[in-house]
Amino acid sequence: MKRISFAFILLVGIFVCVACDDGLIPEVNVTPQTDGYVAKLTGEITGIRNWSTQYTVTLAGFSEESDYAVVQKNLPSADGRVNMTLSNIPTEVTRIELCVTNSLRKHVVTLASIHIADAAGDTIRLDVGQLNASQFNTIQQQVFNTTCANCHGGSTSAAAGLYLTEGKSYDNIINRESKKAPGMMRVLPGDAENSILYQALTRDISTDGKWHYDHTTEVVNENILTMISNWINNGATE
Secondary structure, X not given: OHHHHHHHHHHHHHHHHHHHHHOOOOOOOOOOOOOOEXXXXXXXXXXXXXXXXXXXXXXXXXXXXXXXXXXXXXXXXXXXXXXXXXXXXXXXXXXXXXXXXXXXXXXXXXXXXXXXXXXXXXXXXXXXXXXXXXXXXXXXXXXXXXXXXXXXXOXXXXXXXXOOOOOOHHHHHEOOEOOOOOOOEOEOOOOOOXXXXXXXXXXXXXXXXXXXXXXXXXXXOXXXXXXXXXXXXXXXXX
């Protein structure tokens, strides 16, 4: 039996060698498999640990059709220099963002972004320089600076004596009594529902005769309003 097996193996070997010599085995061209795009994030980033557990500061890729991250990689919570690579980005992704997502990976707010079509070369590079990514600073940049500061300190005066300009806003709202609603705090840490700031943004309180403007038209993004509520309820830290 061993002699028969050996003879069979020998015949197969001879056949393979002859086939190679005669060119019977065709040459196969193997196309390398690509793993999609690669994005690199660099910068000095602080304040990430300031966010509550409902949110994640992340490097993420999004398509045009959805607010949910197709691919993402969470940033380290420690302050300092960040050099992060996000690999295997599918071709359906059209933009890369340093952003905040919720527990469902849904986009909440953008901290920095770049469209893949605008990137030079095969690697998408996003350099954010020095960035304070804390929850309060995000509210300052995305809400106070863009919608509130024009009336509250951006000109020669501040409506209702409330300054929401950068560098002044935090001290003007935390445990500060409202001039429009005596006995209530502008922001009462731990209690969004009893904070005048949150009330003014989420319900029309101008009908009581003390307010001359409906502030609910200023912030209409539910994700941002939820983020403000979350910030207050989790202690309203700076």
